[in-house]
Amino acid sequence: MGSPSAYSLRALETARQCVMLGARLRTIAHITGLTPGYILRAVYCERYPAPIGRPQYSEDFFFKTTRRLQAEACFLATHYRRLTSEGFRQADALIAAFRHHRATQPESTLGFDQAFFLISRLDGIWAATKSGLSFVECLNCRSPYLAPHGMPQRDSCPVCRTDWRLKSRARARVRTSTPPALAADPPKPKRSRQDVPWQLDLDIAHVRLLGRLQQLGAGDRICAVLAEEPRAQLFRAPRGRPTVTSAYISRPMPLAAWSAKTEVTHRVQYAVFASHFRRLVRLDVTPTEAMCSAFETARRACRDYPKPVTFDRCFEVAALLDAIWGVPAQQLELLQCASCGSHYLVSKAEPHPVGCPFCMLIQRHRTLLPTMAA
Ligand SMILES: [Zn+2]
Ligand SMILES: [Zn+2]
Structure with missing residues (x-):
């Protein structure tokens, strides 16, 4: 593995979305199935460098964090669930829910890796081997919120226990220090390096071209020649059979x-x-x-x-x-x-x-x- 043509267009495009949202390597690997080597080589780039540090996967992050962040995470999970019940794939639903969260809570410190881990625990996918969280409906505000399996604490709804008029401590901290979610934000590209191509974009174009060629009925060798794959350099004419093009298909x-x-x-x-x-x-x-x-x-x-x-x-x-x-x-x-x-x-x-x-x-x-x- 490690060659872009071995990956699906969907995996590459999902990786593109994830890296733009500040995802760490393990998160991208879990969601897309791309190898760590490929992610380091092609997905991270000058514009979107790999975030420093381990991913914030923690079983109890959700229960130890501020109520406001808990409430924000509940909104994100609810949005995610609506999308999956509309038929969205899990990866697309997470990305769309996180984008929605960024747009509606621009000062939130909830990072993409945290959202990813929460959804993993909710659905028992990606980084989680089994589901450990489920939705409980608050009897007071009717919001769905997340609780550990088998422990429906109906009085611990973070949504109605958050004072939404107050700036949370987390929000106040945003002004003084860079929160983890925003630390992953890409820096503005330097003007002089703008023309350095992003390997991931080249790979996406490559896989897209291969898909188009296959759809047009192109043979395997001709695909390789047209997509300028390195293996096309190794093609040789079959012994004693007339050939013309560099794809060396016989019977010209x-x-x-x-x-x-x-x-x-x-x-x-x-x-x-x-x-x-x-x-x-x-x-x-x-x-x-x-x-x-x-x-x-x-x-x-x-x-x-x-x-x-x-x-x-x-x-x-x-x-x-x-x-x-x-x-x-x-x-x-x-x-x-x-x-x-x-x-x-x-x-x-x-x-x-x-x-x-x-x-x-x-x-x-x-x-x-x-x-x-x-
Ligand atoms: Zn409530
Ligand atoms: Zn004529």
Whole structure:
């Protein structure tokens, strides 16, 4: 483990939220399942450095703290419970409840690690092996509050026993010293270092790209090449089998008789793809982004075609058209048809290419596209 592509997008994005709320390493590891090594390397950064000190996980923190903090923690737990009963995942509910708490109690000293531990004890998850807290309804103010299992102390509701008009000692301390919750707050980034990329953001973009490629049907090796994964450097051509791109997929397209051996509807789809790909690359879009976007466009434009072309073949077409991804020289080119005006592909290695596939499609659409003719 430790490679970003092994982690889910959800784990990385959850870690991103946690670190921005001042979470300590163990808290992030518990919530996301990311390894400590990865968290230190990629999640903490110059803007969000690792907070100093051990996480404030304490069984009796909740019962030894001020009543006001107890009441605030009860509100947070109640909010959390509402969200989980609406179907929120536990991690998302904790993050949303803590954000709500920060917004409504900006001077509170309740830290994210403390909220995390409280919720762990409430639901018997993450840092807790079993649940030790449950909600009890106050007979006086009707607020739900937290009490240890089996000990419903109905007269110890922190909510109605807190004088909300007074500044708590904890609140007063905020003014003189930095409370733990705020100590974890990120310092403002230094201007000169603003362009240092956050490894976590790069990893999130990477995992997002892999998800998109898989959704488009890209093969494993082509994913690795497009996502610039280090393992793609190790790909080698299979012995004795013809290959072209740096993904080294065997059975390349027959370039010496490309138009003769490629179906007309496939040539149309490759041409639609290649025209979009070329236009996007000229607009300075990265080849990978252009590849995904042009493939999506071609697939939409040709969605009723009986035999859709694959992502991997379009990757090969793009590589041969622009001499990229391991192809040393351009081998396909886009020509404009003199009679219909469409752009179509021809192989430079084919001496007498068959004509424009769009013109052939217009003449023979009843047989080539039977579903559309119907
Ligand atoms: Zn009460
Ligand atoms: Zn034509």
